[in-house]
Amino acid sequence: MLKTIRDATLLEFELPAMPLPHRPASARGLPATLPAVFAGLLALAACDQGPSTVTPYMHPSGSFDFLIAATRNEGPLYMEIDGDPFGEGEALESQVTAVMEKALQSRVLQLTTEQDAAEDPAFRLVLVFNSPNIGEVLAFCSRQPEGGPPTSAERIELRAGFCRGDDLLAAVDGWVEDAAGTADPRFEQLMRQVVRDLFTRRRSDD
Numbered sequence: 001m002l003k004t005i006r007d008a009t010l011l012e013f014e015l016p017a018m019p020l021p022h023r024p025a026s027a028r029g030l031p032a033t034l035p036a037v038f039a040g041l042l043a044l045a046a047c048d049q050g051p052s053t054v055t056p057y058m059h060p061s062g063s064f065d066f067l068i069a070a071t072r073n074e075g076p077l078y079m080e081i082d083g084d085p086f087g088e089g090e091a092l093e094s095q096v097t098a099v100m101e102k103a104l105q106s107r108v109l110q111l112t113t114e115q116d117a118a119e120d121p122a123f124r125l126v127l128v129f130n131s132p133n134i135g136e137v138l139a140f141c142s143r144q145p146e147g148g149p150p151t152s153a154e155r156i157e158l159r160a161g162f163c164r165g166d167d168l169l170a171a172v173d174g175w176v177e178d179a180a181g182t183a184d185p186r187f188e189q190l191m192r193q194v195v196r197d198l199f200t201r202r203r204s205d206d
Helices: 002-013 034-046 064-070 090-103 185-198
Strands: 052-058 077-082 123-129 155-164 167-177
Touching (some): 064 123, 167 185
Parallel strands (some): 077 123
Antiparallel strands (some): 052 167, 123 155
């Protein structure tokens, strides 16, 4: 898109035999602030630090009904966390739980890291941070990858999976850069996006 804009500008100046009268942006039907808007978008793209998420797999019928089945009495749902992106130990677990439980508006979500306390231990939410070998997405639940320690590149990568036994119901990949810790707003936003993407009724492109 940038190349197209640049080429169009060159064309305007490469036609000296047909000079175009100068007209303000508002006279051409364009807002006068449009150049500033483009500049802002370009600056934002250049310094993008996330968070960003994608959904590499979603059950054909969506995952939300499975969440209802796992938490018919409002849970809790069993959650596993592997990897320690900030080296904060138990603080990661408590902060992730607090943020994710509040992120889902359409269903009460309660989480526990104690499998025996889960309403239905067959279901689990798995978060793997900074895995050195994340593996095939469809094998995520049957051959769960190991997480990793904080990385020197200050980029946190995450795969979240919703599992029923060895079966994958949904998976979301996400990343964020330069997050200072579990209380960093960018990290919290990443976790909220993961929850909303993971527990949906059907694929968005269906």
